Amino acid sequence: MPESVLADLLAHGSFDSVAATAEGPPLAFASQAGPGANAGRAWDPTTGLALGPPIPDFPAERAEWAFGAPAGSPVVTWTHRDRVHVHDLGTGHELSLDGQPELLGLAVHTGRGAVVAVFGPANDAEVIVWDALTGDRLTEFPLWLGHQTAIDRWILHATPVTGPLIGLPGDSAVTLLDVERGDEITSLPARAVLAPSPDGLVLVQPTPSVLRVRGLDGDPVADLTAPAPCDQVAATLADGRLLVAAAVEDDPGTVLAWDPSTSEPSHRVKIPAPVNDLALTPDGTLLTATDEGLYQTRLCGRATSPAQAPAKPNPSSTWT
Structure with missing residues (x-):
């Protein structure tokens, strides 16, 4: 028992x-x-x-924000009014980027903390990866999600141990992507969490x-x-x-x-x-x-x- x-x-x-x-x-x-x-x-x-003051106008939906420690320091990123905000809780550093993605996540790209954004529509999506500290665009690539869409869900990650890997959960499968290479690693028939x-x-x-x-x-x-x-x-x-x-x-x-x-x-x-x-x-x-x-x-x-x-x-x- x-x-x-x-x-x-x-x-x-x-x-x-x-x-x-x-x-x-x-x-x-x-x-x-x-x-x-x-x-x-x-x-x-x-x-x-x-810890620290509250962040106003923060989204309720998990697809619109992400939290983790991609490069050793805790980072939260969220969307608000066509902007992507990235705040380092350890240093207080914050930056703002143009865009209103459907999904946000965190990853490690070439040793740097990175923000991963997925823009729809699902059948012709685009992935953009920014440096979480400088806001530099590290890479971008198209993504075909088709019917196994992750839109309205959230990006799976467990930074820093997941490194450049993220998971996009669909209706019946999880697609694993390497954001450094811009490649799909595998697709597994499951709705799941990555850990x-x-x-x-x-x-x-x-x-x-x-x-x-x-x-x-x-x-x-x-x-x-x-x-x-x-x-x-x-x-x-x-x-x-x-x-x-x-x-x-x-x-x-x-x-x-x-x-x-x-x-x-x-x-x-x-x-x-x-x-x-x-x-x-x-x-x-x-x-x-x-x-x-x-x-x-x-x-x-x-x-x-x-x-x-x-x-x-x-x-x-x-x-x-």
């Missing part, structure tokens, strides 16, 4: 989406609904503190009965048993092992977590509200965005007590 644990409240408010760094110190970025417009904000899950693991990069695909872990060559790595269909999958490398979490479709306030060394779920996390989005940090912290708050649950290292009451949010973790 999985261990039942309660989620701790990190911040009050209504949150549409959340993302986390894949390597280095655990950092998260979330889009929070506000009067008239959303705001974006970085969080340190270790201390429970918000680092002890076996290298893997795709974690939800199916009606299991979460299937595959290598980039398509070979199966593990099948994770689920008692019910799951969606909104997150995965990361934590404590040297792959950690997977997914929301249960018929129980919107429940998230299951797996350590793929065993096929059964290790944790059942109860969230006080339906989950809008979820993410995992490299120290094994699960972050869940809901309409009632941003929650966190430590799944690795320090155990979370089943009887532990939700923590009070830090006063600095709210914005007005």
